[in-house]
Amino acid sequence: MALAQAPKLTKRPLNHTDYDRWQSVRLEQLSDNGRWISYQIDPQEGDGLLLVTGVGSPATKYSVPRGYAARFSADSRFLVARIKAPIADTxxxxxxxxxADEMPKDSLVVLNLGTGATQKFPNVKSFALGKDGGSWVAFLQERKDDKAPARPVATRDTTAKTPANATASRKPAPKKPKGDDLVLLNMADGSRQTTRYVSNMTMSENGQAVVYTRESIIDSLQSGDALVPGVFAFRTDTKQIRVIDTTRLHKVYKGLSVDKTGGQVAWMASADSAGADQKSFRLYYQNLAGAAANAPASKKGRTKTPTVAGASTGRVLIADTTTGALPKGWSVNEFAPVRFSEDGQRLYFATSPVPPLIRKDTLTPDDEKVRMDVWTWTDTRLQPMQQKRLKEEKERGYTTVYNPATGKVVLLASREVPTVSVNYKKDSRYLLGMSDMPYQVISSWDPGHTDLYLIDSQSGQKTKIANDVMASEMRISPEGKYAYWFDERDTLWRAWSITEGKRIDLTRGLPAKLFDEEHDTPNLPGSYGAAGWTTNDAYFWVYDRYDIWQIDPTGREKPRNLTNGWGRANKVRLRRIELDSDDRPAERPGIQPTADLYLTGFWESDKHTGILRIRPTKEMTSLGVASAKAPEVLVSSPHRYFGINKAKNAPTMTFYRGNFQEPINLFVTDTTFATQQQLSRVNAQQDSIRWGSVELVKWTGTNGIALEGLLYKPEDFDPNKKYPMLTYFYERSAETLPDYKFPAPSRSTINIPYCVSNGYLVFVPDIVYTTGNPGQNAYDCIVPGVLSLINRGFVDRNRLGIQGQSWGGYQTAYIITQTNLFKAAMAGAIVANMTSAYGGIRWGTGLVRQFQYEKTQSRIGGTLWEKPMHYIENSPLFYADRVQTPLMLMHNDADGSVPWYQGIEMFTALRRLQKPVWMVVYNGEDHNLVQRHNAKDLSIRMYQFFDHYLKDAPMPVWMKEGRSAVEKDRGEMKY
Structure with a gap:
């Protein structure tokens, strides 16, 4: 008897209600010992889930509904995370x-990984853990029961004779104390201490010190009062609190900082009240080593704050308006962070000129005050840019350093050299300064000019090491021996030898191109980047398109191809994986050349990715240098591999993997990659939904260039059927072949999974540009690609749509002026008229748009007066009378990138020509939609538009009737 077959799963197409529940896996964390992994699974809209899993078999698993921002304790015994309030409650x-203060608040959870026991605390604003040690967690918990202290009500002495109209004297009620509860919890033994009215706190990386400030408003400042404002330190080893600063005059504290070991503290304090229009801050420092501690805490669980007495000695006033090391009229900048270097030998902060005190005009009514701008040709920055940077300029600080050992304060930055790159991880004497001040005027049309300076942190002396360079990746090497940068003018990596005081052309004569070989804009090409410097700054590792080169900065050794040319020979782009550091690039440590070298690989031929490794030979290890050999492929497949992470003290590793058909999931392995275990399994609902597939397609453009693109096809695709097809593009997208595409509401472009699930083909062609003809370039690449697919027999020539946003929107608008091939077009945030857009402002940044047309994306390559016909010939507006394709525009009235009036120009032209055109404008929205409900609305309307013209669906009401201002005022919606 034959076995009955399981019924075939009936699949349905995606619809707009599916978006919210689509999940992402993200923000994974590994415990230092490699035995625990946490990660979040979050839907696009709704409550997420924090999962914690043990590594091994059987694996212990925990889940925390709505958990996020998780961190493991340094001893890997506990996990601490925040818990969001339920979405429904919010x-x-x-x-x-x-x-805002009445909205549901976050909670905090502390999970014991060994027992599974949890502790939860409501209304938590923030928490801190020791990064490198300790079993304590500190968190600020909002108080809900605070009331201003009661005063006795004044009573009348009925025996005294007083006037009949006399009233009793009443003092105003005292203000409610400020601040929150600081809870200090020892996760190991459960003991807890609470301090009230704390405004800020921080914990040392070793977990041994919690420093906090209190700014309470109280009636008395008696010594020993538990509410006394000031700066305090709690030692986790002794459970004692020490007074750092309780000066009566100090009313506001900011900039709290503690060094890595908890032995040094710095803070800013002001005698001005929090509500003062202008506050003057002083910066203080104290070395806590050897000072007497205060009263011990109770040994019983939760305790009240112990009484503190007698501030320890040794407080140092680092800087204020009287500091001789600063220019006259300068003081501490309250807006910049205060931070110790990794070794505690330097304290970095910022100073700035004290702004003049300007009294407010209280005698002139607001409607009589003059409001105007003055634009002058001598302005270094245009007025709109000044307005966008107003807050930044008002709060601008100049990097300054204090040496605790010598007590010396040195101003590092200046008005002439405002930017200083600081490596907090390595205390090198010399820092890199950068200045674009001489070039601010020309940056409106020719950005990127920079002067480079070497700054001596001991004296503040500045030495110019490069004048007017077009440079990128400007940094100091990890050991501080070299300043280095990529010079885009001659495509060389250069360095400045600090010990020798001379410039070195690191890559001159290297038999490889280190600049972007596919660069196609009129500006200078950037580099492929650098992997970094090896230990002791011995070698510099730099990328070409495929391989890694080792450069000896002394010139004694010839350059070596560390990947032995394997990348170029196989057309695989190899890049080093940074396993042991989450620091920013300027702070990454030197590369250990004798350690295993892990690489990501991108196979250009079929767009696969993978993870590779080079293991050093014993001979090279003994010599302390890297091996030059072909890499070993550990994993490679038609997926995107990314997000590789490694435990600090164990071989445990994690990575993400996915492709168009396989949702992105998190995997765990070890340094051998011998086996990979899938940890997460998200979006199981995809199995019940019609999905699709993607393939790489190739054709030749009208210009004779070989081109690539992607073709997305519906599930159960039948090459003998005819399908409607949407063409979407930007510049180049073929390399995204292995990427997963999330079903999501449209911020501005079509959603590919939705389209293929609902029966459309989607074609995504690459575009290759030349200078001066961006519109024609788009036509020459896109239209031949569409025709090549039509020739394959499965594309319905009469049901072709085209869609693009921003630069893609411009190209869409241009193409429909050149061909009637497409039966419907949707274009978002277009430039319709390059002549009027050229001198306009990008309101999001305040920049004038000239540079974009001359140097970057628009690719005209000259000014409007140098190449007027190029601007006209590439502007869709001047050919509006040729348009016969129904067009849907989206251009929002708060667009900060492309002026809204560009969409209006195109719409009004087509309207006058009686062409079918619609424009949707989302009020207050930017270039791409930000608010999710607006994105959902656009998704509905855009697919209604395409379905009408390409699938014979009925015309929706909004296309027939529009939406009048009266209907909008009443809140009426039409679909």
Whole structure:
């Protein structure tokens, strides 16, 4: 008897209600011992889930509903995370128009990984853990029961004779104390201490010191009062609190900082009240080593704050308005962070000129005050740019350093050299300064000019080491021996030898191109980047398109191809994986050349990716240098591999993998990659939904250039059927072949999974550009690609749509002026008229748009007066009378990138010509939609538009009737 077959799963197409529940796996964390992994699974809209899993078999698993921002303790015994309030509760509060302080708050959870026991704390604002040690967690918990201290009500002496109209004297009620509860919890033994009215706190990386400030408003400042404002330190080893600063005059504290070991503290304090229009801050420092501690804490669980007495000695005033090392009229900048270097030998902060005190005009009514701008040709920055940077300029600080050992304060930055790159991880004497001040005027049309300076942190002396360079990746090497940068003018990596005081052309004569070989804009090409410097700054590792080169900065050794030319021979782009550091690039440590070298690989031929490794030979290890050999492929497949991470003290590694058909999931392995275990399994609902496939397609453009693109096809694709097809593009997208595409509401472009699930083909062609003809270039690449697919027999020539946003929107608008091939077009945030857009402002940045047309994406390659016909010939507006394709525009009235009036120019031209055109404008929205409900609305309307013209669906009401201002005022919606 034959076995009955399981019924075939009936699949349905995606619809707009599916988006919210589509999940992402992200923010994985590994415990230092490699035995635990946490990660979040978050839907696009709704409550997420924090999962914690043990590494091994059987694996212990925990889950924390709505958990996020998780961190493991340094001893790998505990996990601490925040818990979001339920989305439903937050939504209810919004509907009730609750104030911000009445909205549902986060909670905190502490999970014991060994036992599974949890502790939860409500209304938590922030928390801190020791990065490198300690079992304590510190968190600020909002108080809900605070009331201003009561005063006795004044009473009348009925025996005294007083006037009949006399009233009793009443003092105003005292203000409610400020701040939150600081809870100090020892996760190992459960003991807890609470300090009230704390405004800020921080914990040392070794977990041994918690430093906090208190700014309470109280009636008395008696010594020993538990509410006394000031700066305090709690030692986790002794459970004692020490007074750092309780000066009566100090009313506001900021910039709290503690060094890595918890032995040094710095803070800013002001005698001005928090509500003062202008506050003057002083910066203080104290070395806590050897000072007497204060009263011990209770040994019983939760305790009250112990009484503190007698501030320890040794407080140093680092800087204020009287500091001789600063220019006259300068003081501490309150807006910049205060931070110790990794070794505690330097304290970095910022100073700035004290702004003049300007009294507010209280005698002139607001409607009589003059409001105007003055634009002058001598302005270094245009007025709109000044307005966008107003807050930044008002708060601008100049990097300054204090040496605790010598007590010396040195101003590093200046008005002439405002930018200084600081490596907090390595305390090198010399820092790199950068200045674009001489070039601010020309940056409107020719950005990128920079002068480079070497700054001596001991004296503040500045030495110019490069004048007017077009440079990128400007940094100091990890050991501080070299300043280095990529010079785009001659495509060389250069360095400045600090010990020898001379410039070195690191890569001159190297038999490889180190600049972007596919660069196609009129500006200078950038580099492929650098892997970094090896230990002791012995060698510099730099990328060409495929391989890694080792450069000896002394010139004694010839350059070596560390990957032995394997990348170029196989057309695989190899890049080093940074396993042991999450620091920013300027702070990454030197590369250990004798360690295993892990690489990502991108196979250009079929767009696969993978992970590779080079293991050093014993001979090279003994010599302390890297091996030059072909890499070993550990994993490679038609997926995107990314996000490789490694435990600090164990071989445990994680990575993400996915492709168009396989949702992105998290995997765990070890340094051998012998086996890979999938940890997460998200979006199981995809199995019940019609999905699709993607393939790489190739054709030749009208210009004779060989081109590539992607073709997305519906599930159960039948090459004998005819399908409607949407063409979407930007510049080059073929390399995204292995990428997963999330079903999501449209911020501005079509959603590929939705389209193929609903029966469309989607074609995504690459575009190759030349200078001066961007519109024609787009036509020469896109239209032949579409025709090549039509010739394959499965594309319905009469049901072709085209869509693009921003630069893609411009190209869409241009193409429909040149061909009637497409039956419907949707273009978002277009430039319709390059002549009027050229001198306009990008309101999001305040920059004038000239540079974009001359040097970057628009690729005209000259000014409007040098190449007027290029601007006209590439502008869709001047050919509006040729358009016969129905067009849907989106251009939002708060667009900060492309002026809104560009969409209006195109719309009004086509309207006058009686061409079918619609424009949707989302009020207050930017270049791409930000608010999710607006994105959902656009998704509905855009697919209604295409379905009408390409699938014979009925014309929706909004296309027939529009939406009048009266209907909008009444809140009426039409679909």
């Amino acid at each position: 939504r209810k509060a919004k509907l009730k128009k609750k104030k």
